Amino acid sequence: MTMQPSDKALVPFVSVDHMMKLIHHIGLEQMMTGIAAEIERDFKRWESFDKTPRVPAHSPHGVIELMPTSDGEAYGFKYVNGHPKNTSEGLQTVTAFGLLADVYTGYPTLLTEMTILTALRTAATSALVGKYLAPKGATTMAMIGNGAQSEFQCLAFKALCGIDTVRLYDTDPAATAKCAANLAGCGLTVVQCKTPEEVILGAQIITTCTADKKNATILTDNMVGAGVHINAIGGDCPGKTELHRDILLRSDIFVEYPEQTRIEGEIQALDADHPVIEMWQVMTGQAQGRKDDRQITLFDSVGFAIEDFSALRYVKQAIKGTKFFETLDMLADPDDPRDLFGMVNRAK
Amino acid sequence: MTMQPSDKALVPFVSVDHMMKLIHHIGLEQMMTGIAAEIERDFKRWESFDKTPRVPAHSPHGVIELMPTSDGEAYGFKYVNGHPKNTSEGLQTVTAFGLLADVYTGYPTLLTEMTILTALRTAATSALVGKYLAPKGATTMAMIGNGAQSEFQCLAFKALCGIDTVRLYDTDPAATAKCAANLAGCGLTVVQCKTPEEVILGAQIITTCTADKKNATILTDNMVGAGVHINAIGGDCPGKTELHRDILLRSDIFVEYPEQTRIEGEIQALDADHPVIEMWQVMTGQAQGRKDDRQITLFDSVGFAIEDFSALRYVKQAIKGTKFFETLDMLADPDDPRDLFGMVNRAK
Numbered sequence: 001m002t003m004q005p006s007d008k009a010l011v012p013f014v015s016v017d018h019m020m021k022l023i024h025h026i027g028l029e030q031m032m033t034g035i036a037a038e039i040e041r042d043f044k045r046w047e048s049f050d051k052t053p054r055v056p057a058h059s060p061h062g063v064i065e066l067m068p069t070s071d072g073e074a075y076g077f078k079y080v081n082g083h084p085k086n087t088s089e090g091l092q093t094v095t096a097f098g099l100l101a102d103v104y105t106g107y108p109t110l111l112t113e114m115t116i117l118t119a120l121r122t123a124a125t126s127a128l129v130g131k132y133l134a135p136k137g138a139t140t141m142a143m144i145g146n147g148a149q150s151e152f153q154c155l156a157f158k159a160l161c162g163i164d165t166v167r168l169y170d171t172d173p174a175a176t177a178k179c180a181a182n183l184a185g186c187g188l189t190v191v192q193c194k195t196p197e198e199v200i201l202g203a204q205i206i207t208t209c210t211a212d213k214k215n216a217t218i219l220t221d222n223m224v225g226a227g228v229h230i231n232a233i234g235g236d237c238p239g240k241t242e243l244h245r246d247i248l249l250r251s252d253i254f255v256e257y258p259e260q261t262r263i264e265g266e267i268q269a270l271d272a273d274h275p276v277i278e279m280w281q282v283m284t285g286q287a288q289g290r291k292d293d294r295q296i297t298l299f300d301s302v303g304f305a306i307e308d309f310s311a312l313r314y315v316k317q318a319i320k321g322t323k324f325f326e327t328l329d330m331l332a333d334p335d336d337p338r339d340l341f342g343m344v345n346r347a348k
Numbered sequence: 349m350t351m352q353p354s355d356k357a358l359v360p361f362v363s364v365d366h367m368m369k370l371i372h373h374i375g376l377e378q379m380m381t382g383i384a385a386e387i388e389r390d391f392k393r394w395e396s397f398d399k400t401p402r403v404p405a406h407s408p409h410g411v412i413e414l415m416p417t418s419d420g421e422a423y424g425f426k427y428v429n430g431h432p433k434n435t436s437e438g439l440q441t442v443t444a445f446g447l448l449a450d451v452y453t454g455y456p457t458l459l460t461e462m463t464i465l466t467a468l469r470t471a472a473t474s475a476l477v478g479k480y481l482a483p484k485g486a487t488t489m490a491m492i493g494n495g496a497q498s499e500f501q502c503l504a505f506k507a508l509c510g511i512d513t514v515r516l517y518d519t520d521p522a523a524t525a526k527c528a529a530n531l532a533g534c535g536l537t538v539v540q541c542k543t544p545e546e547v548i549l550g551a552q553i554i555t556t557c558t559a560d561k562k563n564a565t566i567l568t569d570n571m572v573g574a575g576v577h578i579n580a581i582g583g584d585c586p587g588k589t590e591l592h593r594d595i596l597l598r599s600d601i602f603v604e605y606p607e608q609t610r611i612e613g614e615i616q617a618l619d620a621d622h623p624v625i626e627m628w629q630v631m632t633g634q635a636q637g638r639k640d641d642r643q644i645t646l647f648d649s650v651g652f653a654i655e656d657f658s659a660l661r662y663v664k665q666a667i668k669g670t671k672f673f674e675t676l677d678m679l680a681d682p683d684d685p686r687d688l689f690g691m692v693n694r695a696k
Contacts, residue, residue, distance in 0.1 A: 064418075340463070340464065342530055
């Protein structure tokens with residue numbers, strides 16, 4: 001009788017360090033492209049997923065959420081917090097980790113950091129949607145908000161939508177300088193801008209990703225011309241929006257999961273029955289994406305559990321045969337399932 | 349600038365091996381007594397907890413559940429599966445792990461195996477409730493169902509309620525022999541019994557803990573005499589009960605969280621408004637426990653998130669200053685919270 005845990009009792013774990021090494025091993029743009037392909041595949045079989053709203057625990061300091069989903073074969077969830085006040089204390093606003101499990105046995109099959117992975121899947125989702133909605137031949141993106149998500153957005157749109165120029169703006173010029181420095185040498189023309197009016201000049205795609213937890217108006221109506229695609233990332237919780245209501249009313253609005261977006265997204269400013277188009281229906285051809293080159297399309301993105309599921313599945317495949325994980329002795333595995341006590345006793 | 353993650357980014361992790369070593373370091377009975385003290389303390393401040401029903405993902409093969417709770421300072425959740433068919437494939441019916449986090453920052457502070465820890469907290473809860481409900485001077489417990497939970501139950505009732513004799517019965521005599529062998533030398537008189545009628549002879553406490561996922565009748569009405577305390581562990585999901593309805597009707601029924609017990613416990617066989625007594629109210633003195641020595645008391649136990657929370661908090665304290673944990677690099681922690689990309693880039 002061996003005291004070694006069986007294979008199933010050992011859970012592969014991808015640490016922050018291993019995730020960074022995996023990204024460099026694969027290449028950041030290639031990895032976001034691969035994750036986008038998984039997301040597209042999963043959006044196209046949207047109806048085969050268990051879709052539960054997030055399970056939040058609110059406090060005056062922030063929120064801790066569990067985001068579970070399942071396709072009947074694999075089960076995944078993400079733990080994620082949102083604490084805007086953390087930044088001022090030198091901590092991350094958002095940290096996350098995720099887990100995959102086998103629905104047939106209930107045994108976990110992957111544990112991974114997801115702070116970095118969430119940045120990749122968010123950018124991959126945005127650019128994947130951009131592929132369906134951005135005007136043909138778009139070359140220039142305005143990136144409003146130059147925080148932790150901004151570089152990933154720029155490179156995902158380069159990799160998936162073929163943009164060659166990004167124009168950067170943030171209320172804090174230091175953030176813009178940081179973003180521009182990080183993007184140097186990546187193959188994009190990078191233009192640092194000083195005002196919201198300047199940043200949108202010549203942009204066919206406008207991405208907004210700011211962190212204020214309040215109803216802020218970063219874009220006003222007269223700034224948005226015909227034919228533009230707006231990728232709105234930052235309106236992602238109740239009371240937090242980025243766009244003026246009049247822009248919403250001129251746009252065709254595309255969402256991930258309406259039940260969640262109406263609570264958390266830009267459209268919380270609109271009537272509860274304001275028409276929206278679900279992206280999975282665009283991807284399956286059941287709904288139309290961009291109709292013409294005058295239309296303003298708006299992706300009101302809040303992030304959804306299926307995107308995390310797709311990213312987790314991507315990582316589970318990607319680490320196979322690599323050294324970018326360790327195994328955790330996380331599941332008790334007695335030789336006789338009824339003899340948990342004996343296993344504990346023999347360990348003495 | 350250092351690339352070492354900060355303290356907060358490293359999450360203490362208790363593996364199965366470390367959990368077993370911790371148990372032997374502290375002593376199993378002492379540890380269950382310590383966990384019971386934490387559970388009692390938390391039950392006495394019941395109203396300060398966020399109480400959410402479990403978040404289940406059902407499949408034809410079993411269920412995967414997330415059980416979150418919070419007291420406003422700490423947040424905890426348990427991942428647990430229930431797959432009765434697993435045993436026949438050499439796997440555990442139930443595996444679990446748990447997490448604690450700091451509500452103020454949202455950062456996880458403990459990750460631990462919970463398959464073994466759940467066995468301890470379940471037995472600790474049973475025996476703690478036994479302290480309030482079992483007849484004074486009880487010395488003998490009948491243990492019906494001699495599977496993975498049975499030895500923990502016997503030793504918790506020894507440690508917390510002072511019993512000196514256990515009588516064992518299982519439909520499979522091999523399980524009874526396993527349980528008796530495991531309990532040899534632990535200070536209990538152990539009697540192996542061949543029938544349900546035999547096992548209850550002279551017992552003041554009857555614990556039922558069988559694994560059948562069906563409405564089974566292990567105890568019939570005429571087997572239960574006046575004054576007995578019944579500790580019913582095995583009725584713990586819809587369609588799974590162990591006691592005849594007539595026993596329930598003769599008993600005063602005590603529960604953890606009525607909303608959950610009415611779905612999962614023995615009382616799913618009764619009307620939705622059948623009176624039950626909440627154990628936290630017994631512990632705070634707002635409700636009466638055992639009234640007299642003729643009364644049949646029944647603890648209809650299904651397990652509740654607060655018990656896991658108490659056990660997690662116990663472990664977090666217990667590992668301090670020991671070597672029974674490792675630290676996981678689970679949370680990305682850039683020096684500048686806005687510069688996640690730069691952190692990834694510099695790792696190249």
